[in-house]
Amino acid sequence: MTDVVELIERDHRELEGLFDRVLAGDGDRQRLLDEITSRLEAHARAEELEVYPVLTRADPGEKEEVEHANDEHHEAEHLLRMARALVVSPHFDEAFTAFVAAVKHHVEEEESEVLPALRDAVDAGRLAEMGIAFEKVRGELVAQPSAVTDLMAAAETPEPADATRDELYEQARAVGIPGRSGMTKQELADALRERA
Ligand SMILES: [Fe+2]
Numbered sequence: 336m337t338d339v340v341e342l343i344e345r346d347h348r349e350l351e352g353l354f355d356r357v358l359a360g361d362g363d364r365q366r367l368l369d370e371i372t373s374r375l376e377a378h379a380r381a382e383e384l385e386v387y388p389v390l391t392r393a394d395p396g397e398k399e400e401v402e403h404a405n406d407e408h409h410e411a412e413h414l415l416r417m418a419r420a421l422v423v424s425p426h427f428d429e430a431f432t433a434f435v436a437a438v439k440h441h442v443e444e445e446e447s448e449v450l451p452a453l454r455d456a457v458d459a460g461r462l463a464e465m466g467i468a469f470e471k472v473r474g475e476l477v478a479q480p481s482a483v484t485d486l487m488a489a490a491e492t493p494e495p496a497d498a499t500r501d502e503l504y505e506q507a508r509a510v511g512i513p514g515r516s517g518m519t520k521q522e523l524a525d526a527l528r529e530r531a
Pocket residue numbers: 343347378382442445
């Protein structure tokens with residue numbers, strides 16, 4: 336049976352492979368970005384639901400580290416939305432590189448601090464059970480990207496002051512809000528809030 340740490344690390348390597356393909360121009364950029372978005376979000380949500388809370392309960396001393404990891408998920412997802420909004424822009428590479436750097440930083444911390452702390456805090460049987468739970472949530476979300484988008488929209492519908500119109504438009508596009516092209520920033524924010 337594969338334990339949760341191995342599954343998480345395997346998932347990190349697969350995501351990195353997709354990043355390399357985007358950077359090398361190997362394949363359709365939009366299709367690769369869609370795959371990255373669905374895998375990254377499913378991975379992050381599965382960690383937040385099935386891994387981080389177990390670590391915090393088993394070792395409350397890791398609470399701050401886990402909160403920091405949560406923040407880094409949101410930061411990475413924000414940078415990915417920025418890159419997605421620039422998919423046909425000459426600034427895409429810059430935006431995508433910033434996203435990759437943020438993920439790389441998070442993955443390094445996760446693999447050098449969070450996951451070793453988890454291995455110390457729970458036994459092998461628990462790690463295997465967590466692997467099953469992690470894979471279940473992750474698999475369901477990858478198979479159903481709209482469930483992830485809904486979760487994200489509900490979790491962090493930004494206030495108009497915090498987001499640009501482009502970002503709001505991108506979120507509106509992701510959740511399929513009709514008439515979005517003609518909407519002002521405020522109208523987009525309202526429509527997204529209603530959806531959440
Ligand atoms: Fe991870």
